[in-house]
Amino acid sequence: MTPERETVKEYLNRVIFGTDTPAGKAFDLVLIYSIFVSVAVVMLDSLQVFAVEFKLYLNAAEWFFTVLFSVEYALRIYCTPKRWRYVRSFYGIIDLLAILPTYLALFIGNINYLVVIRLLRVLRIFRVLKLMRYLEEANLLTRAILASQRKILVFFGTVLVLATVFGALMFVVEGGGHGFTSIPNSIYWTIVTITTVGYGDITPQTSLGKIIASLAMLTGYSIIAVPTGILTAELNQELMRERVKHACPACHGVGHERDATYCKFCGEELPKRTHL
Numbered sequence: 001m002t003p004e005r006e007t008v009k010e011y012l013n014r015v016i017f018g019t020d021t022p023a024g025k026a027f028d029l030v031l032i033y034s035i036f037v038s039v040a041v042v043m044l045d046s047l048q049v050f051a052v053e054f055k056l057y058l059n060a061a062e063w064f065f066t067v068l069f070s071v072e073y074a075l076r077i078y079c080t081p082k083r084w085r086y087v088r089s090f091y092g093i094i095d096l097l098a099i100l101p102t103y104l105a106l107f108i109g110n111i112n113y114l115v116v117i118r119l120l121r122v123l124r125i126f127r128v129l130k131l132m133r134y135l136e137e138a139n140l141l142t143r144a145i146l147a148s149q150r151k152i153l154v155f156f157g158t159v160l161v162l163a164t165v166f167g168a169l170m171f172v173v174e175g176g177g178h179g180f181t182s183i184p185n186s187i188y189w190t191i192v193t194i195t196t197v198g199y200g201d202i203t204p205q206t207s208l209g210k211i212i213a214s215l216a217m218l219t220g221y222s223i224i225a226v227p228t229g230i231l232t233a234e235l236n237q238e239l240m241r242e243r244v245k246h247a248c249p250a251c252h253g254v255g256h257e258r259d260a261t262y263c264k265f266c267g268e269e270l271p272k273r274t275h276l
Contacts, residue, residue, distance in 0.1 A: 012079035016072070031072065035098075035118045038065035042115050062115075066102040069118070073099060094120045144234040151230045159194065159223060166190040166216045170209060178205045194220035 018024040038061075044050040045058045073095050077083050086092045098121060101114040167187035174180040179202035180189065189202045193216045204213045248263035262269055 009079045012075060013081070016076055016079060032122050034065060034068065035121050038062070038069075039116050039118055041065070062102060066099055066115075069095070069099045091121070141235070144231060144237075147237070148230045148234040152227055155223075155226050155230070162219060163187050163190040163194060166194075166212060166219075169212050170204065173206060173212060174204050174209045178209070179203070190216055193217055194223075196220050196224070 014021060015023045015027050041058055041061045044054070045062065050058065076086060076092075076095065080086045087096075094117065098115060098118040101111050101117075104111050164183075164187055167190045168183055170189065171180050171183050171186040174186075176182075180186045185202070192199055193213060196217070204210050248266060248268055251263060251266040251268065
């Protein structure tokens, strides 16, 4: 490999993967704008009024962006020193999935609308616009969700059991004549009733059925706040852990806010926290 070729690869790597240079930041911003425009094209194509009159232009625009993103994906693989690490990474997988639907649409109809997955690529905006500190807040929320997953799974298991019981009761009471043609169909009705959505496609007609429906609705209002309470409790725990980590080097006091500059006990300047 010649030094001249290595220089080209290093330059491409600095522009495509880096944001420290004006060229690198401009590249990512143009990429983000292109993603938004390409998703807007797909949305317009799903509207009948645009799909009929501007089908040729929309198809041309969709293929233009697909080829553009394909070249960009190939360049990323070409210039990165750790190719397989990038290919298997979160962004590498998303970059690939962002271009596959258009090619697969040649064999499977309408799958090209899945290119809206390209919107996940705009997560790079946190890196481009130096908003990495907000990712720490996202990490806090993620840790709280992971810590409460067992409790939430138990809760949803309980809701599923209740939905099955209510569904079976409605199937017995209402029967197929009122739309409750099977227990799974009745469970579907129970779920949309408990979640207070209530599509209205299936409604009870008998007095006993209406009583059961009322109980299901009241149950929904009673339990809908449970996951929120569980998550809120875990968030408070995570915030307390973060405050314990932010200790004063002078008096060793803890309980400071994450963005605190001075100790609230002795007034000593607190060490700056690094944002992940």
